[in-house]
Amino acid sequence: MNRQLRLGIILFLLTISLAFTAGQITQATPRIACQGCMMDGGMMGGNRQDMGIVHQLFANHSLIRRTVKEIPGGVRTVTESDIPQVTALIQAHVKSMHRRVDEGRRFAMMSRTLPIMFRNANRYERKFELTPKGIVVTKTSDDPNLVPVLREHSREVSGFVEGGKPGMGGGRRRWW
Numbered sequence: 001m002n003r004q005l006r007l008g009i010i011l012f013l014l015t016i017s018l019a020f021t022a023g024q025i026t027q028a029t030p031r032i033a034c035q036g037c038m039m040d041g042g043m044m045g046g047n048r049q050d051m052g053i054v055h056q057l058f059a060n061h062s063l064i065r066r067t068v069k070e071i072p073g074g075v076r077t078v079t080e081s082d083i084p085q086v087t088a089l090i091q092a093h094v095k096s097m098h099r100r101v102d103e104g105r106r107f108a109m110m111s112r113t114l115p116i117m118f119r120n121a122n123r124y125e126r127k128f129e130l131t132p133k134g135i136v137v138t139k140t141s142d143d144p145n146l147v148p149v150l151r152e153h154s155r156e157v158s159g160f161v162e163g164g165k166p167g168m169g170g171g172r173r174r175w176w
């Protein structure tokens with residue numbers, strides 16, 4: 001075998017092994033490249049940032065686990081991840097969404113229930129408590145018509161966690 005051929009084979013093998021290693025890393029790393037999300041900075045809560053976080057939650061839905069329990073007057077949910085960056089996304093999303101509901105800044109794409117919840121923001125109570133891996137949320141209401149809506153929304157979120165981003169049929173196509 002001449003020298004050039006040997007060099008060619010070595011280079012070829014090197015390229016293959018580099019490509020393989022890069023593939024492994026990409027697969028094992030959660031897709032959390034949310035540039036500009038700035039969890040702790042002043043950018044949180046803007047439309048672009050909120051959309052960016054939702055996008056990242058969908059991209060990492062298989063790394064999230066969730067339980068939903070019906071309680072008197074509403075629902076209690078636990079949403080967590082073992083990946084710290086995904087935990088941070090979940091916590092940032094809920095904080096920002098609750099702020100939006102409080103301030104009436106609609107964000108209601110892909111959901112039949114969110115438009116109703118935004119319209120009735122002062123008729124249900126929402127609380128969250130951070131856990132080391134995520135968040136516990138309780139939503140309750142005295143209005144018997146609103147209670148099933150709160151529960152249904154939590155089931156919608158569970159659907160996102162289980163199935164990722166849904167097809168565009170069914171829910172509404174509006175973001176706000």
Ligand code: HEM
Pocket residue numbers: 054057058061064077078079093094097098100101107108109110111114117126137139153154155157160161164175
């Ligand atoms: C994988 C995707 C998603 C995850 C993991 C997620 C997670 C959560 C969690 C944990 C809550 C707290 C309420 C509960 O636990 O039931 C929540 C609330 C909320 N989410 Fe999401 N969400 C996702 C997608 C979306 C999308 C697509 C939208 C709308 C564009 C959205 C908008 C909201 C809003 C407005 C609230 C506040 C409503 C409330 O709880 O009072 N989320 N989400």
